[in-house]
Amino acid sequence: MDFQTGIKEAKFLDPEDDNSSAGSSLQVVREEGEENGEVEESVDMETEKMKYLKDYNRDESEINFGERRVSKDDLKNALKNFKSGMDDVKNKEEAEKLQEKYRSYEELKQDFKAMNVKVETDTEIMQRLVDQFKEEGASLEQKINVLHDLEYYVHQIDNAQNLESINGFKMLVKGLNDTEPEMKEACAFVLGSAFQSNPKVQIQGIEEGAMTLLLHMMHFDQSFNVQKKALYALSSLIRHFPYAQRKFVSLGGVTNLSQVLQRESSAMLQLQIRAVSLFNDLVVEHNSAKETVDNDPSDTVARQRLEQYNQVNISKIIVDHGCLIVRPIFSSDHDVREKVLLAMSSLLTPCKAHFKDLVDHLNQLKIEYDGLARDELASGDTEEFFRSMLVLVEKVLSQLL
Helix, strand or coil: CECCCCECCCCCCCCCCCCCCCCCEEEEEECCCCCCCCCEEEEECCCCCCCCCCEECCCCCEEEECCEEEEHHHHHHHHHCCCCCCCCCCCHHHHHHHHHHCCCHHHHHHHHHHHCEECCCHHHHHHHHHHHHHCCCCCHHHHHHHHHHHHHHHCCHHHHHCCCCCCCHHHHHHHCCCCCHHHHHHHHHHHHHHHCCCHHHHHHHHHCCHHHHHHHHHHHCCCHHHHHHHHHHHHHHHCCCHHHHHHHHHCCHHHHHHHHHHCCCHHHHHHHHHHHHHHHHHHHHHHHHHHHHHHCCCCHHHHHHHHHHHCCCHHHHHHHCCCHHHHHHHCCCHHHHHHHHHHHHHCHHHHHHHHHHHHHHHHHHHHHHHHHHHHHHHCCCCCCHHHHHHHHHHHHHHHHC
16 A cells, blocks of 8 residues: 555565565475476565565565555554555546556566466376376386375375376376286376276276276286285275175176285285275175165165175175185284174174184183283273273173083
8 A cells, every 4th residue: 555645556576676574485396307307396476586575574574565664553654544445546637657567467577487386286286297107118117116106196086086087097007917917006096096986087997997907917927016016006996896796796896806815925915904904894795785774664765776786795695605704813912803703793693603712722812811901900000901801802702501
């Protein structure tokens, strides 16, 4: 505001001024043609010399407007008396003076062009990453780094859904069939993150044939890391998606995981636990759908969803494959045991006959956790993890005896 005229005025920043408020920054990306145009960097507003006022005296309690100094108190009082409906420019002569004093829009555009600054949306960043991946001559290492960066963005639901529009989704699915294990692992990782709780992307995964390739990786690939990421992507793809679960079963997914659970190699334990956790989550998911209908039979959507789950009947399929979720129970790792016991608890009714052979081992676990729970109590540990494990073992045993 001009305190002589009472006119509201907006002044663009003067590139000649070296003073600015500290701490301001703007996330920008340099345009193409300037050293690795992809690199993001933080540009300080002071460095770029962007100012709202032509002169600002940091050390004084005054602000300079042209040749006139105005105290901060006067400024506050003027702002209090500000009327939003007043005319800014009273006559043509005054308007011309203002045009001379302040920079035009075209001049401002030239300033931004000179600074070579471009602000990018997430989708634009993702498009740039996809383009980098597809660049001729890009090394395997460069492509893997791009995929790791891309994985960060696809956790956001809208970003994941935009993968298709930037031609990134097919690129990732194609990568699942690459000859390099690192490439397959990284592509599965990005897809797994994109699938999570994202129905639209899950559907794309089914349509593009991602499930078939992921199951193939699980069954035939020798790399443990590739198998682990493939299972991660499969789990994200089929959770809360009955149609995908039915396709998973029809393509031999349960058989595939059952074979994983039959391996006796200690190196496979981590993968086996992931398989157990997936089976448990699917059973809990199906049971939850049934409970929802039981609580409100008039809920049409819930009933339709339950009908879809009933077409899969995951509990029966697990029983048909021998309820192999119990093998890792013999591990000495408490977290592993917990996951197996939770799965056993969910499958007690259909798998009871298979679990009865474990009664002796479960009794040993009961004795072990009873002692650990007593020590836990005596030490004042408030988490009571071992106490919860004892309760879980007792719950399973009570249903088997």
